[in-house]
Amino acid sequence: MGSSGTFSVNVKKRDIITAELPVQNHWLPMSNLDLLLPSLDFGVFFCYKNSLPLDESLNIVKKSLAEALATFYPLSGEIVRNKLGEPELHCNNRGVDFIHAYADMELKNIDLYHPDESVEGKLVPVKTQGVLAVQVTELSCGGLVIGCTSDHRVADAHSINAFLTAWAELAQSKPISNLPSFRRSMLNPRRPPITNTFYNTLYLPLSSLPPPRLSTPTDPLISRIYYMEAKDITHLQTTSSFNGNPKRSKLVSFTAFLWKIMAECEDGLNTCKMGVVVDGREKLENISFDKLSLSNSMQNYFGNVLSIPYGEANSSELKERSLGLVAEMVHDFVRPAMTEEHFLGLIDWVELNRPETAMVKVYAKMDENDGEAIVVSSGQRFPVDGIDFGWGKPHFGSYHFPWGGQTGYVMPMPSTRKNGDWIVYMHLLEKHLDLVETKGRNVFKPLTPAYLNL
Incomplete structure (x- = not known):
């Protein structure tokens, strides 16, 4: 190129x-x-x-x-x-x-x-x-x-x-x-809101952040777009479910693979944090007001209905563990967020802390020894095939989210080929991208015009 x-x-x-x-x-x-x-x-x-x-x-x-x-x-x-x-x-x-x-x-x-x-x-x-x-x-x-x-x-x-x-x-x-x-x-929060200190492990008030260290240089994050072939996605899922491990979703298997790659650049003493964005709409469907009106369904709710649970592990532990065991770790930290009560409790937690502004804890570096972090957000419902304004479907579409800070961001989306391939947008530290292109080179392939048939 x-x-x-x-x-x-x-x-x-x-x-x-x-x-x-x-x-x-x-x-x-x-x-x-x-x-x-x-x-x-x-x-x-x-x-x-x-x-x-x-x-x-x-x-x-x-x-x-x-x-x-x-x-x-x-x-x-x-x-x-x-x-x-x-x-x-x-x-x-x-x-x-x-x-x-x-x-x-x-x-x-x-x-x-x-x-x-x-x-x-x-x-x-x-x-x-x-x-x-x-x-x-x-x-x-x-x-x-x-x-x-x-x-x-x-x-x-x-x-x-x-x-x-x-x-x-x-x-x-x-x-x-x-x-x-x-x-x-x-x-709306419940009346009265229910206190649950569990959310203090996932979110924190901005006032509790340490002051910025002006002398500490920050490495810029870099964006890349890759594609993953369907056979490689399936292979990751099969491998993470091998040897008696429960069958995990493709997204959990993908996240586990990325987490293991990320651990390769740490010295064994540091920790690596991995977060996963969870959409709460399906979890909150029971609170829809009018079951006969689709427009009042949570699936049609316009706004933010997200939570970002995360896990933290020693990098040497991640490197030594099988993909299946790391997938189990991902499953274990995501599972508590897959319930209605999780989102109702999160709404209450914000209410009890207002007007104090809060943030997702995985984004925060509380001290200089904190490990690196990446957040994975599933874009599998990205409607790229449906964005036709009357002259044909897109030949390519992607989210673009260079969000700043030092936390990486990754979003896998469906390919316009409609063959099970994924398009993967990554916004990561250079050292993590280097590992993606070495340790993950057989899975993450640079997006080219030839792939898109342009």
Whole structure:
């Protein structure tokens, strides 16, 4: 790929897209689970090999975005602070920043394996205001890239997936298949909230963090995109379930494999932390208010419904253990979060600590001897195949989440090949990426245009 991945993007026009229908000016509180998220943006982008005539494509995208914002109106608002200093959504139809850009580059020459150079700030916009920013980049080959950046405090990946799907449906003049629910009472704390010190092991108030060590240099994290073939994913699952071990999910087996790789760069004295993002919607389905109304189902709830349990282990122990035993460790620290009570208790824990801001403990380095950490988030429900605006399905799509800090982030997603392969976005320390490309080179393969048939 080399220099073929180097290109510049020129902005041709900037607009603000507001909801097509009037939106009543009102305030929408954050749920207790939203309050666990820091001020953090994440991106997503889709690559289309060919499109309709450019003006027609742009008109479709902009018109359907305005229609989608009428239903997903919080994305057209902005975040402000209330008198307690907590963030709230001002649903004022401020609008979405919309950028039309051009890159003198063919899709087949974009180096997607190195997204820091090809995607960051080029194909995925930098959001400066509001909740959502959208960019449409036309390419010299006639292709298009549609990139979005959204505020994580407003929506998790599940919610953004629902928005993207609805946006594409409206572009094809179809009705929205799953209407969102913004009913915050679905995540209200219990009265009185129930105290459970277990959550102190997973989350901590920001006030308990040690002061930053200004003299300590921080190594930047680097993004890469790989693909995994279905046979290698299945092999990991089979290996982790070998010799009498219970059959583990593909995600648990994948996480265990990554954890063992990560341990290889430690000296045996350090610990390695591995977290897994758990979506609580299915766990909380019993609290839906109206069983006859799909829009009041937790599956349609728009916001954040996440918890991040994690495990910590000595690196030498991880290296010595079989993949099956490490998969058992992953299963054991994830299992407590797979219940309704876990999420109800987490909502209560936030309530008991408000207005103190809290964060996920796996992100925190409490002292200089703390080991490195990675968080794995499953993107298996990423609807890449459904984001068709009327000129065909994407040839590629991925999340883009260089979230800063020193905690690594990994998201496996389905491949557009629809053959069981995975696309894997990684944002890791360089020493961990080096191990991925040596110890894991038979599993993690650099994404190439040849793989995507571009």
